[in-house]
Amino acid sequence: MEARLEIAGLDEAIKQIAIKAVRDAIKEVIEPVLKEFKAEMVATSKDELMKKPVWTKKEIMAYTSKKSSWVNQLSKKYPDFPKKLNPDDKNTAIWDRDELLKFFARHPEIPTIEGRKNAK
Known part of the structure; x- marks a missing residue:
């Protein structure tokens, strides 16, 4: 025992x-x-995206549900597309979130998570 x-x-x-x-x-x-x-x-939900003051290309892709190559074309297709905050950095480009949101508001033809939500 x-x-x-x-x-x-x-x-x-x-x-x-x-x-x-x-x-x-x-x-x-x-x-x-x-x-x-x-x-x-990478922030992917609207709440996560709105918390970030700057967005990378991946956040723009999440906001628009588009591919990287499409995001690359935005600055060529739209002259008023916001400028990068760090144009010298080739690896991680960032944009001001507020400027991007203003841009997307001016162009309702560009699909965004906002537009999809309002369309439902």
Whole structure:
């Protein structure tokens, strides 16, 4: 009987050590990766988009439900398309959200999540 109690106690101790090891691993490895991933996530819902003061091409794509090549054509097709805030940066172009929203309001022919919501 004593041996069983010792084994049960040992099992509980091993279980607690394993739980602590998993929690530590989550804090050290998984949480930082998740935080980094969240920081890089692109806003896709209207609420998320409206919280961001600047939009990348991916946010414009989410707002219009269009592909990257179509977004590239906006500045060529529409002379009043807002200018990039960082024209020298070739990797991550950003635009002022408010300027983009004004642009889309001037051009109702461009489909947006706003227009789709109002059409329903």
